[in-house]
Amino acid sequence: MKVTLKDGAVKEFDSALKASEIALSISEGLARVALAAKVDGKVVDLNTVIDSDCTFEVLTFKDREGQDVYRHTAAHILAQAVKNIFPTVQLAIGPTIKNGFYYDFDFSSPITQDDFELIEKEMQSIIKADFPIVRIPVTKKQAITQMKGFNENYKLELIEELPKGEEITLYKQGNFVDLCRGPHLVSTGKVKFFKLTQLAGAYWRGNEHNKMLTRIYGTAFDKKADLTEYLEKAEEAKKRDHNKLGRDLGIFMTSDIVGQGLPILMPKGAKILQILQRFVEDEEAKRGFMITRTPNMAKSDLYKVSGHWSHYRDKMFILGEIDENGEGVNKDEEIMALRPMTCPFQYQIFKNGLKSYRDLPCRYSETAYEYRKEASGEMHGLIRVRQFTLSDGHIICTKEQVEEEFKNCLDLSYYLLDCLGLRGDVTFRFSKRGASKSDKYIDNDEAWKSTEALMKKILDDLKLDYVEADDEAAFYGPKLDIQTTNVYGKEDTLITIQIDFAAGESFDMQYVDEDGVKKTPFVIHRSSIGCYERTLAILIEKYAGAFPLWFSPTQVRVLSLTDRTAEKANETVIELQKLGIRAEVDNRNEKIGYKIREAQIEKIPYMLIIGDKEAESGVVSVRARFEGDLGQMPLDAFIAKIKEEIDNKVCKL
Numbered sequence: 001m002k003v004t005l006k007d008g009a010v011k012e013f014d015s016a017l018k019a020s021e022i023a024l025s026i027s028e029g030l031a032r033v034a035l036a037a038k039v040d041g042k043v044v045d046l047n048t049v050i051d052s053d054c055t056f057e058v059l060t061f062k063d064r065e066g067q068d069v070y071r072h073t074a075a076h077i078l079a080q081a082v083k084n085i086f087p088t089v090q091l092a093i094g095p096t097i098k099n100g101f102y103y104d105f106d107f108s109s110p111i112t113q114d115d116f117e118l119i120e121k122e123m124q125s126i127i128k129a130d131f132p133i134v135r136i137p138v139t140k141k142q143a144i145t146q147m148k149g150f151n152e153n154y155k156l157e158l159i160e161e162l163p164k165g166e167e168i169t170l171y172k173q174g175n176f177v178d179l180c181r182g183p184h185l186v187s188t189g190k191v192k193f194f195k196l197t198q199l200a201g202a203y204w205r206g207n208e209h210n211k212m213l214t215r216i217y218g219t220a221f222d223k224k225a226d227l228t229e230y231l232e233k234a235e236e237a238k239k240r241d242h243n244k245l246g247r248d249l250g251i252f253m254t255s256d257i258v259g260q261g262l263p264i265l266m267p268k269g270a271k272i273l274q275i276l277q278r279f280v281e282d283e284e285a286k287r288g289f290m291i292t293r294t295p296n297m298a299k300s301d302l303y304k305v306s307g308h309w310s311h312y313r314d315k316m317f318i319l320g321e322i323d324e325n326g327e328g329v330n331k332d333e334e335i336m337a338l339r340p341m342t343c344p345f346q347y348q349i350f351k352n353g354l355k356s357y358r359d360l361p362c363r364y365s366e367t368a369y370e371y372r373k374e375a376s377g378e379m380h381g382l383i384r385v386r387q388f389t390l391s392d393g394h395i396i397c398t399k400e401q402v403e404e405e406f407k408n409c410l411d412l413s414y415y416l417l418d419c420l421g422l423r424g425d426v427t428f429r430f431s432k433r434g435a436s437k438s439d440k441y442i443d444n445d446e447a448w449k450s451t452e453a454l455m456k457k458i459l460d461d462l463k464l465d466y467v468e469a470d471d472e473a474a475f476y477g478p479k480l481d482i483q484t485t486n487v488y489g490k491e492d493t494l495i496t497i498q499i500d501f502a503a504g505e506s507f508d509m510q511y512v513d514e515d516g517v518k519k520t521p522f523v524i525h526r527s528s529i530g531c532y533e534r535t536l537a538i539l540i541e542k543y544a545g546a547f548p549l550w551f552s553p554t555q556v557r558v559l560s561l562t563d564r565t566a567e568k569a570n571e572t573v574i575e576l577q578k579l580g581i582r583a584e585v586d587n588r589n590e591k592i593g594y595k596i597r598e599a600q601i602e603k604i605p606y607m608l609i610i611g612d613k614e615a616e617s618g619v620v621s622v623r624a625r626f627e628g629d630l631g632q633m634p635l636d637a638f639i640a641k642i643k644e645e646i647d648n649k650v651c652k653l
Contacts, residue, residue, distance in 0.1 A: 006057045016051035033060045036069040045183040061222040068096045073185040074220035075101040080176035081122035092154040098489045100219035116196045130189030131174040155179045193227040194220035208375040237487035242540035243381035261379040261386035271553040289365035294345035300335040306344040311475040338371035342392045347507045355511040361397035368392045382537035389532040395524040409526040421651030429481040434470025447501040476502045498525040546603040548651040556583040557604045561611030568615040
């Protein structure tokens, strides 16, 4: 048997061996830290028997796949501990996530985070017992019998849905057995350091119509120092969490009487979005985009043509009663829906008069309110909401123009990300249909193949560092998703650029080519800065609320030292405001130290302090948010300083 190692070396063995034995033959030190193995690209337990030629790689905690195996085992230890303490609990699922794991439970009585100490103590006992973890292949019938015996209804539901002939495995550790495809560590004692971190609610299978389960989050590391460092960073993340910090700073709020997923932007938050919106719209205009303003709703007829009615209806807010086929129950009632996108509306503008090839590309942009029926369990602060504001846009062009227009869209997003200080924080995902044949996609294999090939060529020509993701495309075509992560490491799409092969034909959009023949254009969907609310959330977290001067809602606060200088402070604010600087005054009868501390808490970029000496000399004492006391300077000099910072869109951290 020939085993090809990661470095290309080949080892030969006379008989079958466990993966752990092959690891030992490579290095005793490597075998000690081995967590799992990768055989012909598949991650397996170390107890897996290798009996034929293969490629072989030992996985340690340095490898992402090794971390996943380690933390998945920790999730099973959590489930066993919870089951030991709460025998009536039912188990759902327990996957790994970035930097940790979770397990969903159905408790007969609610638990709180105060129960974590007891659960962690039981987990330590399971680890100390060092139970061997045994993989048990079973038939579907055997799995059903086993889970019925344990009264595990959620596991039974999962088993019933497994395709005929699919391999089913159980994993046993001590007296605990769980349905799982694995792989796992060889024993519970291999988990060294862990911590339960959070308690949350989660609908079974992410469906708001299902029961709300209790989700316990945790993390695990092989070194105590790494766990400590992670927990310290997690505490820092909580301080930056936009959902808390945004409320504390008076940027946004929510109201139960208004509804979930409908955040209310307060004056500070609304001012930031106004600044960003004006900036984005002006920049789009410089790049040839024509601004539009289209309705927030339309008849279902429009969405039927666009494909949203058949592929996206479950995510739409519908006005009127419809049956399971999407048809109105009352034939005399006009069925309307709030728009989830602006594209079909802007297509109507293109169709208003026959276009020539000389008119193309047509670039339409709009700051649009859009609406999506997100499940209640999916919504979070400003990141995922039911009504949002999108820097939406569509380019209608010839096939020959697609590549250049796509690159221009990316260049615009680069520029905006640079101005916000976010360029270095994003990653790129090429989202494809791939091999998926799901009903959520338009059924046209040839169009999918050619359009995905076209986008791949564009991305490769740009030398973009991207990952490919199958089954992540829009229903009408592939897309480039510009991804970002929140303070907890959860990834979301910030900006997207999509190529649509279907809209031109669906909406009968045509242009007259230079040879006089009518042709169907291509469509590029793009968001230049993405969803403003989500972008604001990311900015709150990145800057911990201390926004760069250029889009800070208040740029300067003028503090009077005494009542005698209040008038001079007012005059200074008026002078700053005339120059377009967002300034406000604090003339309260409070000590200057109190006023300064309050401005610091509110993260005001600059403070100007005016006392008797400053008023007499025609200067201001300047305090900067990051640099502290900058001393006295003429007001003109201060204005010149911050004007340069504003004009250059400096982003300090």
